[in-house]
Amino acid sequence: MSNGHIVIGEIFGTAVLILLGGGVCAAVTLKRSKARDAGWLAITFGWGFGVLGGAYIANGYSGGHLNPAVTLGIAIKTGEWSKVPYYLIGQLIGALIGAFLVWVAYLGQFQAHLTDPEVVAGLESDPAGPTTGNKAQPGGPVLGVFSTGPEIRNPVQNLLTEAVATAVLVLFILTQGMTDGLAENGMGILLTALIVVGLGLSLGGPTGYAINPFRDLGPRIVHSLLPLPNKGGSDWGYAWIPVVGPLAGAAIAGGLYRLAFT
Template identity: 85%
Template sequence: MSNGHIVIGEIFGTAVLILLGGGVCAAVTLKKSKAQGAGWVAISFGWGLAVLAGAYIANGYSGGQLNPAVTLGVAIKTGEWSTMPYYLIGQFAGAIIGAFLVWVAYMGQFQAHLTDPELVRSLEGPAGTTKAGSAPGGPVLGIFSTGPEIRNPVQNLLTEVIGTAVLVLFILTQGMTKGLALNGLGILLTALLVVGIGLSLGGPTGYAINPARDLGPRIVHALLPLPNKGRSDWSYAWIPVVGPLVGAAIAGGLYKLAFT
């Protein structure tokens, strides 16, 4: 595959990943959405199916990595580093495009949710001031990016490291089963694992396990002209970037140590 194919494949695949994954978060969160309140199980399955769709779309062009952590793990396994920048360009560009499309698809629901009188009253502070501008994350930030239920940087970082290490080690060891990584079944199994990680390890942080999945949409949240959206919580933003990369490096090291 050429470098151009890598960029194109990762843009399309990651855009679909974020469109469907962010879309299920929007569906569950926003007022006037038919799926509002569907809960964490729906979100976990939605993200798993988003991985399935994005990876299948990109597979023929780029291999469908869609995740800088996966790209790092594969580079450690294979020793092929020259294509890594092209994967990263495609992944971050695709994540930004996908997050923007979530807003387009739910534009009316965003407006209804963020201008709802009950929500506006809940954001009002003393003397008519607003808490939306000072809170770590606003009422729709979770549609775009992750955030912790308990704000403990060490625990939050370790949760992302552990979840990503499981994901990347699973992907790296698929090649040990003859034909698994080539016949499409590997993509399906990876998607199911993403559901499993969400159900088992997603509770503390919302499981980014993908730097592009978190950072790209967080940038879109910061730029979109949404009323009462609150801050984009940049003080937390390093954790869903650094944690998955550390987890991927650990998984790559374990693979080299134990499986080769």
């Protein structure tokens, strides 16, 4: 596959991943949404289907990594690093586009939510605002639509949670031969999507399971730039954890694969 195909495939695939994943977060969070308060099960399946749709779209062009952690793990396994920058460029651009499209799709709901008297009153009493549920965390009332945040803010625990969850994801991909053609018939993509659902159900509770640096960073950038009323901050103090944690987990998974499976 050419470098251009890699960039194009990752842009489209990652954009769909973030659109569907961020979309389900918006659906569950925002007032005037028919899916409001649908809960964590809806969110985990929404992200799993986002992986499924995005990876199938990108598979024929780039292999459908959609995640710098996956790209890192595969590079450690194969020793092929020359194409890594093209994957990262496509993934970041796609994440930015996908997050922007979430705002476009839910434009009316964002406006209704952020100008709702109850939300505004909550911001006046707690300017930090909640990021998840009713838990007061740094960040605005819709930051959780775009990026992750911990339920208990403990950097060491949060970092370990992200690293462990991502290591499971990347080790699964490496051991199932996703770099050796299993994805050609689509089965590898389906299984990976199911693993993402499982990770959300099992390990997503503490941090919201970024398990993908650009899944968090790209939408967080978009949140900081969008003209949303009463949106609050973007919690940049936490933003390094869903970047460093998944990359550390991917490096651990790649190292374990080389030690134990080759």
